[in-house]
Amino acid sequence: TEAALLAGEKLAVAGRLSATIAHEIHNPLDSVANLLYLLMLEENADKRTEYLQLAQQELGRTMQISRTLLSLYREPRAPVSIDLQQLIESVLLLLDRRIQQLSIRVDLQVLGPAQIEGFPAELRQVFTNILVNAMEAAGDGGTIVIALREAPSEELFSAGVLIEVADSGLGFPPASLEHLFQPFFTTKGDQGTGLGLWVSMGIVQKHGGTIRVQNGGSTSLHGAQVSIYLPLRALPYIPSGLIAANA
Ligand code: ADP
Numbered sequence: 247t248e249a250a251l252l253a254g255e256k257l258a259v260a261g262r263l264s265a266t267i268a269h270e271i272h273n274p275l276d277s278v279a280n281l282l283y284l285l286m287l288e289e290n291a292d293k294r295t296e297y298l299q300l301a302q303q304e305l306g307r308t309m310q311i312s313r314t315l316l317s318l319y320r321e322p323r324a325p326v327s328i329d330l331q332q333l334i335e336s337v338l339l340l341l342d343r344r345i346q347q348l349s350i351r352v353d354l355q356v357l358g359p360a361q362i363e364g365f366p367a368e369l370r371q372v373f374t375n376i377l378v379n380a381m382e383a384a385g386d387g388g389t390i391v392i393a394l395r396e397a398p399s400e401e402l403f404s405a406g407v408l409i410e411v412a413d414s415g416l417g418f419p420p421a422s423l424e425h426l427f428q429p430f431f432t433t434k435g436d437q438g439t440g441l442g443l444w445v446s447m448g449i450v451q452k453h454g455g456t457i458r459v460q461n462g463g464s465t466s467l468h469g470a471q472v473s474i475y476l477p478l479r480a481l482p483y484i485p486s487g488l489i490a491a492n493a
């Protein structure tokens with residue numbers, strides 16, 4: 247049946263995903279094991295410090311990967327009322343030190359009510375991921391514009407909030423637009439995990455929302471623009487395969 251096919255497809259995706267994750271985590275752990283072995287044999291103090299620093303770096307990378315993944319699988323509780331303006335301001339506060347260091351100008355435009363129901367910790371993760379990307383793209387002296395407004399009613403749900411984040415960077419690499427939401431896709435080499443957009447999409451979909459990317463969107467900035475639509479009320483999350491199976 248269609249439901250069985252869907253379930254099979256999901257298992258295949260899950261299998262591929264865990265293989266990818268295992269691979270991503272295995273490589274740095276393997277390096278740590280080797281470095282610890284070398285450390286046991288090494289007597290030179292400088293060399294020992296160097297091995298320890300390298301091991302710390304590799305562990306940092308696996309921690310970054312697991313932290314991002316854990317935020318996606320956090321235990322679901324009941325949705326609560328959220329003021330998206332406050333939520334985004336609290337994320338900006340956390341990022342403030344880096345924003346100051348890079349002299350990035352952030353313009354938060356609240357163009358309408360921005361109250362929804364949802365999962366605040368997860369949405370905070372979404373806006374952290376999107377804003378960190380925007381900061382990395384905008385770079386020194388760059389600009390980020392965040393606009394909040396009521397969503398146009400032609401969307402899936404009758405009412406919601408649209409959040410647009412635009413930056414003054416170079417925009418999404420055009421050749422890779424279709425890969426951006428794939429786990430571990432990154433153009434940042436060792437500096438990236440490639441999990442930010444993928445995790446964000448999972449969380450937004452769980453809220454019944456959508457996330458879109460484009461270059462040179464509605465603002466005067468010519469860089470990347472991410473548009474997130476969130477319905478006023480998050481429906482209880484039921485994997486679509488289950489709905490089909492129970493019907
Ligand atoms: P990461 O940031 O670790 O690379 P993400 O999933 O957050 O992983 O982003 C995936 C890729 O999407 C990035 O490597 C980059 O190529 C592209 N990207 C994301 N946000 C932006 C942006 N604001 N401007 C340009 N490119 C972006």
Ligand code: MG
Nearest residue numbers: 375379442443
């Ligand atoms: Mg990122």
